Amino acid sequence: MATIKDVARLAGVGLGTASRVISGKGSVSQSTQDKVRKAIEELEFRPSHAARSLLSGSSQMIGVYIPYLAGTFYTPILQAIYTALREAGLNMVVAFGVGDGDARNQAIDGLNFLIERGSDGLIVMSTAMEEEDFAALGPFQSRVVVINQDLPGMAPQCFTVDHDAGGRLAARTLLAQGHRKIAVIAGRAAAADNQQRIAGFMAELEAVGIDTSKVWMADGEFTPEGGFARADELLKSGAEFTAVFCANDEMAVGALSLFQKQGVKVPEQVSVLSYDDTHSAEFTAPQLTSVHIPWSEMTMNGLNYLLNHCYGLKRPVTREYQLHVAERASLAALKQ
Numbered sequence: 468m469a470t471i472k473d474v475a476r477l478a479g480v481g482l483g484t485a486s487r488v489i490s491g492k493g494s495v496s497q498s499t500q501d502k503v504r505k506a507i508e509e510l511e512f513r514p515s516h517a518a519r520s521l522l523s524g525s526s527q528m529i530g531v532y533i534p535y536l537a538g539t540f541y542t543p544i545l546q547a548i549y550t551a552l553r554e555a556g557l558n559m560v561v562a563f564g565v566g567d568g569d570a571r572n573q574a575i576d577g578l579n580f581l582i583e584r585g586s587d588g589l590i591v592m593s594t595a596m597e598e599e600d601f602a603a604l605g606p607f608q609s610r611v612v613v614i615n616q617d618l619p620g621m622a623p624q625c626f627t628v629d630h631d632a633g634g635r636l637a638a639r640t641l642l643a644q645g646h647r648k649i650a651v652i653a654g655r656a657a658a659a660d661n662q663q664r665i666a667g668f669m670a671e672l673e674a675v676g677i678d679t680s681k682v683w684m685a686d687g688e689f690t691p692e693g694g695f696a697r698a699d700e701l702l703k704s705g706a707e708f709t710a711v712f713c714a715n716d717e718m719a720v721g722a723l724s725l726f727q728k729q730g731v732k733v734p735e736q737v738s739v740l741s742y743d744d745t746h747s748a749e750f751t752a753p754q755l756t757s758v759h760i761p762w763s764e765m766t767m768n769g770l771n772y773l774l775n776h777c778y779g780l781k782r783p784v785t786r787e788y789q790l791h792v793a794e795r796a797s798l799a800a801l802k803q
Contacts, residue, residue: 469510478506528558529773530581530589534570536563538690538717539747541592547763548590551770555780560584570595570657575603582607588777590614590769594659610777612769615660626769628760628788630660633742634667637712637758640792641740645801646710647677651684652697652722654714658689661714664742668712683708687718694721702729709801710738716745719755723797727752734799744793753796761788 475485480499487493488503495503506512529552533541549559562580564573574593581589588610598618601608613625641649651668654661669679683706687693694713698721701708713719719741726733733739733753741748744759771782 469512473510474506474512478502526585526587528560528586530586531559531561532577532591532593533563534593540745543746544762544766548770575600588773612773614766614769626765630663631667633758633790634664635671636790637740638668638671641710642675648708650701650708650711651682652687652694652713652718653684654689656686664714689715691717691721694718695725698722698725713741716741716743716748716757720751723751733797738799739797756795756798757793759791759793764788
């Protein structure tokens with residue numbers, strides 16, 4: 468395989484001159500450019516990624532951290548990021564939580580891994596990290612965008628929605644259908660976005676006089692398995708309920724599966740309202756009514772901000788996102 472040294476030798480120019488032609492940076496006469504390009508063609512030279520990085524001082528690569536690689540939530544987000552980067556002539560490297568540490572330490576390790584691999588910038592989709600963890604990155608902190616977290620000291624770099632408002636919207640949707648005996652399958656208790664949506668949901672119930680201390684609630688870990696297990700516990704608990712709010716679609720999928728297994732008809736006997744409105748919500752039986760969170764829009768704006776900062780681009784960036792309920796078959800009015 469030909470190297471840049473072979474190109475320089477065949478073109479009769481110095482290595483630095485060949486490098487400037489290949490990178491497109493620096494002043495080189497047209498005749499010299501023609502000689503170098505002719506040598507490149509004759510040798511069928513293709514600069515490696517590592518070589519391009521050395522020439523440009525940039526890896527042309529963005530790192531993405533996600534907490535775990537499972538389920539259906541992160542797959543379309545990663546696909547959207549990758550597609551946008553490839554269209555821009557860039558690439559992507561992904562890290563996710565591994566090891567024995569807690570979610571915070573796993574995220575810190577993941578970010579360090581991505582930086583060590585030469586990422587020009589990072590997209591972080593974890594609510595486990597604190598501002599001090601990002602500050603510890605030193606100057607590289609300015610090259611980080613955080614999705615789904617609001618950190619006061621990094622406000623321009625954070626792209627998220629008002630999950631408290633999302634939780635309130637979920638509660639109002641159930642109340643409008645006449646439901647007052649509502650059970651809740653929450654996500655991970657330590658996750659800030661879960662805390663916000665549950666707080667908003669409960670506040671809206673309290674506003675209409677519902678005693679939230681008596682609301683049946685359990686942690687479903689944001690997984691289908693968790694939703695299945697918690698729905699089973701709910702049925703066995705003897706609690707009275709006409710509707711279930713699941714704090715994400717994956718838990719709702721698990722709950723629907725358990726209800727079907729136990730012969731509980733949705734929505735005839737129990738309504739199910741979910742959160743996120745991911746692609747899977749359209750393909751459950753029955754289809755899930757879900758609070759739509761604009762994950763793709765939020766992520767793409769974060770990516771645009773990062774590309775503008777890292778590569779001097781001028782992509783549009785917006786920060787205001789509308790929430791709404793995607794109405795489908797899993798929710799029905801309470802029969803009086």
